[in-house]
C-alpha cells in the first residue's frame with residue numbers, strides 16, 4: 264500500500280517527497296489535530312503556577328540540586344529517555360533541554376537525507392516562555408474562582424470539601440505530562456517551518472537572491488507569506504477546536520431535547536474555547552513559524568556551492584548536488 268502523504272518518514276522518503284509543499288502542509292495540518300487534542304488534555308488541570316517557578320519545588324532543589332522549574336526538570340527527564348532512543352538526531356525534533364545535559368543515544372545514528380543545511384536554529388526557549396506565560400494561563404482560566412467540591416495533591420488550596428478552586432489543583436505530575444506533550448507538538452510544528460522554507464527556496468531560488476543578499480528580512484518574510492493558506496488554516500482550526508472541544512454527551516442530550524445544533528456551543532460545557540485556540544495560532548504559532556522560516560533563509564546562500572549559485576543567477580533554478 265502506498266504510504267499516506269501526511270505520514271512520510273524522514274529517514275526513508277525521497278528528498279522530493281519530503282520537500283513537496285503539499286506533503287509538508289499535510290504534516291502541519293495533522294499537527295493541528297495533535298495540538299488541539301493536547302491543549303484539551305492540559306486544560307483539564309489548573310494553571311499550577313509553582314510548576315513553572317524556578318526553585319519552587321524544594322524536593323528538586325534539595326534532593327536533585329535542580330534550580331530551574333518543575334516542568335523544566337520533567338522535560339529533562341523525558342528528553343533524556345528520548346535522547347537514548349536518538350530522537351534528537353532527527354531533523355524535525357528539538358529538545359527543550361540543553362543537549363549538554365542529555366545522554367548519548369544507545370543506537371548508532373540514523374542516516375537522514377541531507378535536506379536542511381546545518382542551521383543551529385532552536386526557538387524552544389521562546390516556545391516555552393510563551394506557553395508558560397500566555398497559553399497555560401489562558402486555557403486554564405476557567406479554574407480561577409469556580410466552586411468545586413474536592414481537591415487533591417499538595418496544592419495551596421484549602422482542604423475543605425466545598426470551596427472556591429484556586430488556580431492550583433496540585434496535579435503537578437499529570438499537568439507536567441501534558442505540558443511536555445503540548446510543548447513537543449508546538450516545537451515540531453514551528454521548526455517544520457525550515458522544511459517549508461527549504462521547499463520554497465528550491466522552487467524559486469532566484470526570487471530570494473537579492474532579499475537574502477541585502478539581509479532584507481521584511482522582503483524574505485513577504486516572499487514566504489501566503490495569506491490565503493493562513494486564512495484557510497484558521498477556519499479549519501476553529502472548526503476542529505469547536506468540534507473536539509465540546510462535550511458530546513451534553514451536546515447530544517441537548518439535541519435530543521430539540522435544541523438543535525445551535526445549542527451545542529452555547530449551552531454545553533466546553534473543554535477548550537475555539538477562539539483561544541485560533542488566537543494561539545494567529546498570534547504565536549504562525550508568526551513564530553515565519554520567524555524560523557526567515558532565519559533559516561537568511562543564511563541559505565552561504566550553503567550553496569559556486570556551481571549552484573551560478574545556476575540560480577543564470578535563471579536555471581536549484582540544482583541538487
Ligand SMILES: O=C(O)C(=O)C[C@]1(C(=O)O)C=C[C@@H](O)C=C1
Nearest residue numbers: 459487488489490492493549552
Ligand atoms: O504553508 C506555508 O506556506 C507556510 O509557510 C506555513 C504557514 C504556517 O505557519 O501555517 C506560514 C506562513 C504562510 O503565510 C502560510 C502558512
